[in-house]
Amino acid sequence: MEKYSVIFLITILQATIFVASEQPAYVPTDNITLNCGAPTDLLANDGRYWAADKTSNFGPFESSHNKSQAYEADTQDGSETVPFMTARVSRSEFKYTFPVTSGQKFVRLYFHPASYEENDRSKAFFSVKAGSVTLLKNFSASLVADSKGRNWFFREFCLNVEDNEVLDLVFTPSRSASNDTYAFINGIEIVSMPTKLYYTPPDSTYVPFVGQNYPFPVENDTALEMAYRLNVGGQSISPNDDTGLFMLWSDDYLYMSENSYFTMNNSVPINYTMIPRYTAPEMVYRTARTMGPSLAYNEKHNLSWRLPVGSRFSYMVRLHFCEQQDPVNSPGDRKFKVFINSQTAEQIADVIMWTVQGRVPIFKDYVVLVSKEYITIDLHPISAKYYDVILNGIEVFKLSNSDGNLGEPNPELQVAPPPPSDSSNSAGEKSKKRSLLIAGVGCAAGLIAIISLLVCMVVQRQRKGTSWLCWWVKQNEGKSRRTSPLPDELCRHFSLDEIKAATNNFHDDLVVGKGGFGKVYKGFMDDGEKIVAIKRLNRESSQGIREFLTEIEMLSQLRHVHLVSLIGYCNEKREMILVYDFMRNGTLSDHLYGTSFAYDPLTWKQRLEICKGAATGLNYLHTEVRHTVSTVMSRQATFS
Structure with missing residues (x-):
């Protein structure tokens, strides 16, 4: 009986120590x-x-x-x-x-x-x-x-x-x-x-700038926005269970891109000898992710996280480490490399080497300039006694620009398309398209206006005669679905039901442009896998069936890197609709003049690239296509 009383007393004492250590430290x-x-x-x-x-x-x-x-x-x-x-x-x-x-x-x-x-x-x-x-x-x-x-x-x-x-x-x-x-x-x-929580103290070493040969100071004139605060391998920690700073720590599971093991050690004390206790709750350092015991698997894989963020900002990435597994207790027992956005952040990470002993938490800060819309963190083991990696926590902060700005464009409106069979393909498609250069998008956005102007000049000179395409569409107008006389790769025919599904029945939230011709909608085609621009012509517009068909006939045969491509059309129930490639990065005007809140003005180099692209596109229209714009305009003038 006395033996069990002693065990019970020890258990109560351990629990008391554990609870006391979780009390706010700041x-x-x-x-x-x-x-x-x-x-x-x-x-x-x-x-x-x-x-x-x-x-x-x-x-x-x-x-x-x-x-x-x-x-x-x-x-x-x-x-x-x-x-x-x-x-x-x-x-x-x-x-x-x-x-x-x-x-x-x-x-x-x-x-x-x-x-x-x-x-x-x-x-x-x-x-x-x-x-x-x-x-x-x-x-x-x-x-x-x-x-x-x-x-x-x-x-x-x-x-x-x-x-x-x-x-x-x-x-x-x-x-x-x-x-x-x-x-x-x-x-x-x-x-x-606390003054030393995230900002660089005056007497401290600056934060390493990943991919650069100079450090980065995070000083008082820099503002930060928290993008992620993750308890790696553990559950979410509420603000009330934080260290007195009311920080929320979220689960990292949704951001993992590789299989992993998680570890937890609640039986040993965490020794805050290297960092202040308020840095992170003990549960962050009691839980962790590792790759596991398989040498064959670990040799060919990384422990990885992918974190979506806004582009064109610098970010501070803080990684929390604590070796709480008993077998790892000497320098060199576990070593690994750290990569951020595929660039080496730590050539050799050895937590015991940094902290001298186990159960001592520490963090490492890095700054990275993000040009894409995500941050990747990869840990890869180095040959050692335990061929593995470990990570306990991740924090990511956006750093303000030199003008004190933290604002970034809003997320794109996502109106649900018809239920997709596999949403992962859609996500991959979006990621690829967003990597296009702004200058290239600016060229394409500008050239569509030029093409439209040239088409208007052509159709205004047209006085008589109807093309074979006009005859074909009139013969088939009002029917549900059939094959276009143009090849599908040049001009696809969409049914009105497809168009309505793609635009959520022409929902106003999907309008991305408007004018005398009507409205342009952002549309989701092919189960949401393809995003398009859908131009719905106003029935009261001056553009009639002849102009509509001429635009289809001309633009469907134009394919150039600096021209927005016509994908297809719809002519059903008195609706005249054109479907184009969607240009994600806004209007050329916004980029040139910086009139939108979302964009900074383009550099002179980017402006010159746009001029060059526009000239290349115009040269293609006037000299390289089978029926050049100059030839068509001359022909229309003769028949006028």
């Missing part, structure tokens, strides 16, 4: 939770009180003639949690002012993109600035939520507040022709962070 100076639009203070599910902005001294502050409004959210989508139940909404600029202490802060913005009475959720486009830093730019919370498959979400930023400076958060609706955009916010959280 108490923030500023800890503000503001429930925007709420009439009274409310208690959240995690036990934290959120103050109502109506009774606070933080705002909102706005022009006296156009006040913001407080709204309650529709809670049928399960949003019965603070701070997502209410919102502050305004069609004019408003701001919140926080008189916080100086130093580095977490700023977390909470969004529940619902339709707040007359304010349609799809019309919320706005920017958020903190002093000179742009946190969000032409931001659409509804597009972000839809892309994530969530009803609500938050964005986390890190920034520095100087002495005698207040923290202003300014919300500004984006400009629009219809003047119906608005800004909104559901909740704001401000938490002080």
